[in-house]
Amino acid sequence: xxxxxxxxxxxxxxxxxxxxxxxxxxxxxxxxxxxxxxxxxxxxxxxxxxxxxxxxxxxxxxxxxxxxxxxxxxxxxxxxxxxxxxxxxxxxxxxxxxxxxxxxxxxxxxxxxxxxxxxxxxxxxxxxxxxxxxxxxxxxxxxxxxxxxxxxxxxxxxxxxxxxxxxx
Amino acid sequence: xxxxxxxxxxxxxxxxxxxxxxxxxxxxxxxxxxxxxxxxxxxxxxxxxxxxxxxxxxxxxxxxxxxxxxxxxxxxxxxxxxxxxxxxxxxxxxxxxxxxxxxxxxxxxxxxxxxxxxxxxxxxxxxxxxxxxxxxxxxxxxxxxxxxxxxxxxxxxxxxxxxxxxxxxxxxxxxxxxxxxxxxxxxxxxxxxxxxxxxxxxxxxxxxxxxxxxxxxxxxxxxxxxxxxxxxxxxxxxxxxxxxxxxxxxxxxxxxxxxxxxxxxxxxxxxxxxxxxxxxxxxxxxxxxxxxxxxxxxxxxxxxxxxxxxxxxxxxxxxxxxxxxxxxxxxxxxxxxxxxxxxxxxxxxxxxxxxxxxxxxxxxxxxxxxxxxxxxxxxxxxxxxxxxxxxxxxxxxxxxxxxxxxxxxxxxxxxxxxxxxxxxxxxxxxxxxxxxxxxxxxxxxxxxxxxxxxxxxxxxxxxxxxxxxxxxxxxxxxxxxxxxxxxxxxxxxxxxxxxxxxxxxxxxxxxxxxxxxxx
Numbered sequence: 292x293x294x295x296x297x298x299x300x301x302x303x304x305x306x307x308x309x310x311x312x313x314x315x316x317x318x319x320x321x322x323x324x325x326x327x328x329x330x331x332x333x334x335x336x337x338x339x340x341x342x343x344x345x346x347x348x349x350x351x352x353x354x355x356x357x358x359x360x361x362x363x364x365x366x367x368x369x370x371x372x373x374x375x376x377x378x379x380x381x382x383x384x385x386x387x388x389x390x391x392x393x394x395x396x397x398x399x400x401x402x403x404x405x406x407x408x409x410x411x412x413x414x415x416x417x418x419x420x421x422x423x424x425x426x427x428x429x430x431x432x433x434x435x436x437x438x439x440x441x442x443x444x445x446x447x448x449x450x451x452x453x454x455x456x457x458x459x
Numbered sequence: 460x461x462x463x464x465x466x467x468x469x470x471x472x473x474x475x476x477x478x479x480x481x482x483x484x485x486x487x488x489x490x491x492x493x494x495x496x497x498x499x500x501x502x503x504x505x506x507x508x509x510x511x512x513x514x515x516x517x518x519x520x521x522x523x524x525x526x527x528x529x530x531x532x533x534x535x536x537x538x539x540x541x542x543x544x545x546x547x548x549x550x551x552x553x554x555x556x557x558x559x560x561x562x563x564x565x566x567x568x569x570x571x572x573x574x575x576x577x578x579x580x581x582x583x584x585x586x587x588x589x590x591x592x593x594x595x596x597x598x599x600x601x602x603x604x605x606x607x608x609x610x611x612x613x614x615x616x617x618x619x620x621x622x623x624x625x626x627x628x629x630x631x632x633x634x635x636x637x638x639x640x641x642x643x644x645x646x647x648x649x650x651x652x653x654x655x656x657x658x659x660x661x662x663x664x665x666x667x668x669x670x671x672x673x674x675x676x677x678x679x680x681x682x683x684x685x686x687x688x689x690x691x692x693x694x695x696x697x698x699x700x701x702x703x704x705x706x707x708x709x710x711x712x713x714x715x716x717x718x719x720x721x722x723x724x725x726x727x728x729x730x731x732x733x734x735x736x737x738x739x740x741x742x743x744x745x746x747x748x749x750x751x752x753x754x755x756x757x758x759x760x761x762x763x764x765x766x767x768x769x770x771x772x773x774x775x776x777x778x779x780x781x782x783x784x785x786x787x788x789x790x791x792x793x794x795x796x797x798x799x800x801x802x803x804x805x806x807x808x809x810x811x812x813x814x815x816x817x818x819x820x821x822x823x824x825x826x827x828x829x830x831x832x833x834x835x836x837x838x839x840x841x842x843x844x845x846x847x848x849x850x851x852x853x854x855x856x857x858x859x860x861x862x863x864x865x866x867x868x869x870x871x872x873x874x875x876x877x878x879x880x881x882x883x884x885x886x887x888x889x890x891x892x893x894x895x896x897x898x899x900x901x902x903x904x905x906x907x908x909x910x911x912x913x914x915x916x917x918x919x920x921x922x923x924x925x926x927x928x929x930x931x932x933x934x935x936x937x938x939x940x941x942x943x944x945x946x947x948x949x950x951x952x953x954x955x956x957x958x959x960x961x962x963x964x965x966x967x968x969x970x971x972x973x974x975x976x977x978x
Contacts, residue, residue, distance in 0.1 A: 308959060381970045392932065395924040396962065398970045401942070426788065427921030427942020429949070 311375030311386055317416040318374075318437030322367035324412055330359035376435055378446065381453065383423065385435050395433055399453035401425050407443045419443040423450070480543045480554075487605035490581045491535035499527055544603055546617060551591060553601055565601050567621040569593050571763055571789035572744070575611050575756040582754060587611035591618070592789035615758070619743045642745070642811050643800050645736035653733060653802035656775045657725035663717045738799050740814055745785075745799060759797050763787045764815045765944050766915040768796065769808060773909045783808045785815060786946035796946055817914050820902045826893040832934030833952025834889030838882035840930075845878025884908070894950055896964060901941075903950055915941065915948055917968040925958050941965070 337355040344351070369389045377384040382398045406422040413419060419440040423433045438446070503524045510516030534557075542555040552564040571592040581587065586605035593600065606614065645653070734751035744760040766786040775781075783800040800808055812819060852871040884907075891907035896917070903913040921942030931937055937958040939950040953961065 382966060388926075390929050392927040393924055394926070395922060396966055397922045397942075398966060400970060400972065401921045425921040425942050426944040428945060428947050429940045430922045430924055430942045433922065 309377065311377050311384070314371060314374050314376075314437035315416075315418055315439050315442075316371075317418055319367050319371045321412045321416055321418060321437065322370060323363050326359075326363040326367060330362055334359060371437070374437065378449070383433075383435075383450070385433055395430055397423050397425055397430070397433055399450055401427075402450055402454055405447050405450055407440075407447055409440065413440075421446055479545045479547070481545065482543055483539060483603055484586055484605055484607045484610065485539070486584045486607075487581075487586055488532070488535040488539040490584055490586055490605055491538055492532035493580050494578075495531040495535055496528060499524075499531075503527075542603075546614065551601065551618065553603060563601055565591055565593055567618060570618055571787060572758050572760060573615040573618050574758070574789075575615065577750075577754045577756075579752045581605050582752075587756075589614055619758070619760075639739050639741045639746070641737060641739050642814060643736075643738040643803060643807055645733060645802065647734075649802065650730055650733050650736065651726070653780075654726035654729035655722065656772065656780065656802070657729045659721050659724040659728070662724040663721040666720055667717060733801060736801070738811065745811075745814065747797070747799060757797065759785060759787060759789065759799070761815055763789070764817070765919045766913060766946060766948060767812055767815060767817050768914075768946075769912040771909045771911070775802075776909050779804055781805060781808060783811055786943060786948075788945040812914075817900065817916070819914070820895060820897075820912075824895045824897060824902065826895045826904075827953075827957060829889065829892050829894075829950075829952040830934060830936035830954045831889065833931070833936045834885050836930045836934055837952075838885040841878050841881040841885065842875075845875045845881070849874040849878075889952075892952070894953075894961075896961065901948075901965070903948070913948055915943060917965055918972045919944070920948075920965060920969055923962045923965055923969075925955075925962060927955075 333355055334352070337351045341349070341351050366389070370387075373387060373389045373392070375386045381400065382396050384394070384396045386392070386394045403424045403426055405424070406420075408420045408422065409418070410420070413436075417440050418436075419438055420434055420436040421438055421443045422435070425431060425433070503520065506520045506524075507517060510520055537557050538555070541557050541560075542553070544554075545552045547564075550564045550566045551570075552562060554560060554562045574590045574592060575587045576590065577587050581604075584605075585608055587608050588602060588604040589606055589611045590600055590602040603614075731751050731753075733749055735754075736749040737747070739746045741758075744758050744763075746756070746758045748754065748756045764785045764787050768784045768786065769781055770784065771781045780802050781800075781804070782798060782802060784796040784798050786796045789797070800811055809819060849871045852874070853868070856868055856871065887907045888905065891910070892905045894904070895902045899917060901915045901917055901920075903915075905911055905913075921944060923942070924940040925937045926940060927937045935955050936952050937955050939953055939958050939961060941948045941950070950958075950961075
């Protein structure tokens with residue numbers, strides 16, 4: 292292998308195992324609001340149970356509130372910390388998962404099509420989710436949430452430039 | 460380009476291209492009508508049976524049934540009338556639908572393969588169902604029901620030629636002409652042997668359950684051992700006096716008949732599916748024909764094969780029988796991959812693999828083993844789960860007031876015993892599980908009692924994922940999930956460093972080729 296090839300290989304190696312780009316910090320806020328919306332029915336339900344059942348006052352509501360607080364304050368931060376991505380010369384690396392870690396690399400040449408989606412919460416903060424679709428049965432779609440909307444669009448353009456025009 | 464017996468529709472409003480719109484074979488409305496009736500034939504037959512002694516009743520039933528039959532055929536006729544297809548320059552288009560019209564077009568480059576299927580009734584009428592496999596899967600696939608056999612064959616050749624032209628232009632090398640030659644065939648004897656190994660445990664379980672639920676349908680009580688003794692006592696009254704041994708005999712008869720049904724089901728299903736199995740190689744790819752009543756005819760282009768999988772069963776492996784599947788985007792009758800040799804010896808499988816452009820691992824391939832911690836954790840999980848489950852059930856039985864029999868109290872011990880067996884199997888499999896990487900391919904061997912070998916083309920993978928659960932992080936191993944078009948391939952329990960190296964190597968070969976040159 293010649294020198295240029297070796298240098299290229301090292302660069303690739305850092306793209307595979309090196310530093311990851313963080314998602315936009317507002318992603319934590321989006322996750323927290325989603326957590327609040329998710330926990331709300333449970334808190335209300337526990338309040339109803341509390342009034343219906345005998346027992347020490349505040350027990351059920353207390354437990355549910357503590358769990359909800361962890362889910363809303365702690366978990367989004369951990370998830371944000373666990374997530375990251377790296378764009379290499381010819382591949383995208385997406386890392387996610389607190390308990391179940393997953394580290395996926397998709398070569399640009401394997402991308403079938405690209406979605407840039409914005410949910411209502413993401414739109415509030417100007418964020419977007421970039422989704423790569425591949426032909427594989429596993430990882431048929433690889434989502435990358437919490438990107439700045441403009442960044443996501445720019446990434447889409449970069450990716451699209453790499454995907455060769457098909458023979459259609 | 461006028462297929463025999465296929466009417467060409469001329470619309471006065473449109474000229475030129477409209478001339479190419481065709482209808483499916485006129486006889487197809489008969490086949491569609493009968494299949495449309497399919498679900499209502501049974502109730503009609505049941506009612507006829509119920510009124511078998513009353514001519515007036517039969518008359519009434521027929522009077523009611525007639526509109527249904529007429530409606531089914533009218534609907535079938537409308538469907539036939541409203542379905543048109545066009546073989547265009549770049550794509551195949553099908554327009555269908557009586558009330559809401561659907562027009563679908565599939566470009567030739569996206570057609571993975573064209574399969575012909577003949578169910579019993581279309582077969583009697585000389586018709587075929589033509590399916591264009593694009594990898595969309597299931598009901599989204601474009602299909603034409605039904606065309607005459609000649610038209611189906613013509614369409615298939617045409618699609619292949621169109622597609623090969625574009626592929627050949629892309630590759631710069633025209634496809635070499637190869638004669639149709641037989642790669643693998645299953646004579647009736649082989650099919651029957653195969654059937655014996657396809658023992659259907661599911662059917663036995665369902666029947667045993669049904670016999671308990673639906674025993675009122677039987678003219679006698681299946682589970683009444685006294686009645687069994689009486690029945691057996693008919694020809695040989697001495698059985699009645701035997702007591703417990705007759706009970707054992709009754710149980711043996713019950714189990715024996717269930718086993719016989721299990722074997723018969725497997726045999727019949729296998730014969731129906733695999734009868735006359737023949738795999739040939741022609742210029743376009745591998746062609747497989749099989750089926751007794753429903754005959755299917757599938758061609759798999761060799762360059763679309765993403766991976767090959769050799770599998771076997773625990774029992775059949777003792778006799779050296781294996782199966783070979785090709786993974787591609789096209790689907791095969793609900794199965795994700797194409798079976799090209801369902802029941803074959805090693806020396807029969809080898810030439811087929813060579814034909815697909817894949818190679819079996821050579822002797823000098825350097826194998827890597829997987830993490831010991833992975834096997835240990837798996838065994839541990841089995842033991843913990845089964846012991847907890849067994850203990851839970853045991854506690855429930857001890858607390859239940861009316862359980863006194865010691866036999867029942869011993870029964871839950873079966874669960875942890877099975878857990879121990881499963882743990883031992885994990886250990887065994889760890890020593891056997893291995894993978895290897897060559898310039899072209901990735902090999903993965905697993906399962907000791909029924910060895911499986913997966914062979915993937917390095918360049919044809921779609922993505923690589925390293926996944927770790929909490930236990931895996933503790934044990935320093937990971938599962939490598941490979942994105943494979945039309946199938947799955949994962950390597951569990953690799954040491955993390957090995958998984959990273961493997962991923963880098965695989966990505967190197969993947970990034971050298973673009974998707975459009977692969978599928």
